[in-house]
Amino acid sequence: MTKTILVIGTFDTKAEELDYLIKRIRNQGGNVVAMDVSVLGDPSQPVDVTKHEVAGAVGETIEVLIALGEEGEAFERMSAGAAVMTRRLFDEGKVDGMIALGGSMGTDLALDCAQALPIGVPKYIVSTVAGSPLIAAERMAVDVQFILWAGGLYGLNPLCRSSLSQAAGAVLGAALSVEPPRFDRPVIGMTSLGSSCLKYMKRLHPALTARGYDVAVFHTTGMGGMAFERLAAEGAFACVMDFSLQELVNVLHGSVVSAGADRLSGAGLSGTPQMVAPGASDILDLAGWQEIPARFSERPFHQHNRLIKNIAFNAEERTAIAREIVDRLAAAKGPTQYFLPRKGIEEWDKPGAPAHDAEGLSAFVAATEAAAAGRVSLTALDCHINDDTFCNAVLEQFDTWVAEGIVTSGKLS
The missing domain is CATH 3.40.50.12030 (Uncharacterised protein family UPF0261, NC domain)
Known part of the structure; x- marks a missing residue:
């Protein structure tokens, strides 16, 4: 019954928050595959999928992305790589669900990752812009779940821990209890x-x-x-x-x-x-x-x-x-x-x-x-x-x- 959750985030700027989320998932008996989608900085702890692997999934290098000088364009290309890696990990049987953390930039990337997964695979996004009209309908996977990240823009605090601990339970619980759609009838x-x-x-x-x-x-x-x-x-x-x-x-x-x-x-x-x-x-x-x-x-x-x-x-x-x-x-x-x-x-x-x-x-x-x-x-x-x-x-x-x-x-x- 052990399930593995793909945790996606920028491990250069949100390492503390991501580490807290990972520990909560593991403390409940889940396994984690950590994927770093940073561009400029380096993670302060080991990850399972590096930013170099993410960029390489779409034929890019981190050095080229940094040289673009445009944060939005660089992260859009990282989003494409992250989506490819997300689907690859699922197809290889290495993950049973995903969860991503982010502000507007991280949410933008997380939306692509969620769309890369089939319906019935748990996909959670903990976001400071959850429920916002900034998120266009066509960007959302049909069964994506959002959790509003209260007080989560920078650093851990009681509000942030409350959101992240609920998110950890939600994604692991979903992976354990989900009944994927079976199309036995038209x-x-x-x-x-x-x-x-x-x-x-x-x-x-x-x-x-x-x-x-x-x-x-x-x-x-x-x-x-x-x-x-x-x-x-x-x-x-x-x-x-x-x-x-x-x-x-x-x-x-x-x-x-x-x-x-x-x-x-x-x-x-x-x-x-x-x-x-x-x-x-x-x-x-x-x-x-x-x-x-x-x-x-x-x-x-x-x-x-x-x-x-x-x-x-x-x-x-x-x-x-x-x-x-x-x-x-x-x-x-x-x-x-x-x-x-x-x-x-x-x-x-x-x-x-x-x-x-x-x-x-x-x-x-x-x-x-x-x-x-x-x-x-x-x-x-x-x-x-x-x-x-x-x-x-x-x-x-x-x-x-x-x-x-x-x-x-x-x-x-």
């Missing part, structure tokens, strides 16, 4: 915005499970869409049902509630069969702490909770959104079916609800049908996205794709 990747705004997953999940599939539902509030896109691009799903697209409109209109600029592209790039609907694309998500931009000050407004608030788009904006969705789907390499519920695309756009806008919905439907003609296979439905009619149409198309061999059957022999 997986359907589905998106939704909770279960009150969009309700189809309550009907589709059990129906797909009964057909022999596992269903992974991603909450489209930025991080969920990031994970969904990353896995879809890697071909992790037998089929995707991407029915919640407000992360796409968020990135188009500058919201921090973003899954990255490549939203609605991953499945298309990998050729994964995809079913798409424009769920919740009529509203802009804003972080609860964000001020409402002046151009939206007179719009219908919904305060979902203290974390998220929503603003409705007008007819002109929805026309542009309709065209953008179709443009992205038209670039897909695999089978694509676009479902268009003509009577509404989320619970709050029904008559009497805060985001109801008959003119805007009509403009969206017309623009979608015009843009899709001859470019994307479109199924227009005279229903609301939360009606059973929508789910019935999706399941009918899904069963057709299974019968035609487009989607792997869930009834594996």
Whole structure:
């Protein structure tokens, strides 16, 4: 049951903190592989992977990196080497998880190392900028864990020890107890915005499970869409049902509630069969702490909770959104079916609800049908996205794709 943790950090500037973390892991029965990612200085204690080995993993030398004279560029190249070494150590069976310490520079490097590891491998980052909007969604591994490093910028102190001791227990405990994903059945990747705004997953999940599939539902509030896109691009799903697209409109209109600029592209790039609907694309998500931009000050407004608030788009904006969705789907390499519920695309756009806008919905439907003609296979439905009619149409198309061999059957022999 002994597990080995890869500990990553700059052993020239954070040796005391890293040494404390290593001792805590070892005191709990874990083993450690220490990897130094310093550039300028030398570690004050022996390490298992030297900075020279890290730089050499991508054909660099420390001397060349120092000669660059640019701290950011040098560390970016070290990040590339650290990511290569992280994956190499894992592939060779030498480590069972990773943990990295850092401020903004160390966090930048740690993000690359975490992305180098497969899903299910424990990956922890103890960071002074954990949870910060400085960290873009597309930089994060789909199952990375962050721990805010309180009082951890320089030197050990009671606050720092508290964070690091918890981190040591977290990464070792995760390595001991993790159940890596086993894909014994084909997986359907589905998106939704909770279960009150969009309700189809309550009907589709059990129906797909009964057909022999596992269903992974991603909450489209930025991080969920990031994970969904990353896995879809890697071909992790037998089929995707991407029915919640407000992360796409968020990135188009500058919201921090973003899954990255490549939203609605991953499945298309990998050729994964995809079913798409424009769920919740009529509203802009804003972080609860964000001020409402002046151009939206007179719009219908919904305060979902203290974390998220929503603003409705007008007819002109929805026309542009309709065209953008179709443009992205038209670039897909695999089978694509676009479902268009003509009577509404989320619970709050029904008559009497805060985001109801008959003119805007009509403009969206017309623009979608015009843009899709001859470019994307479109199924227009005279229903609301939360009606059973929508789910019935999706399941009918899904069963057709299974019968035609487009989607792997869930009834594996």
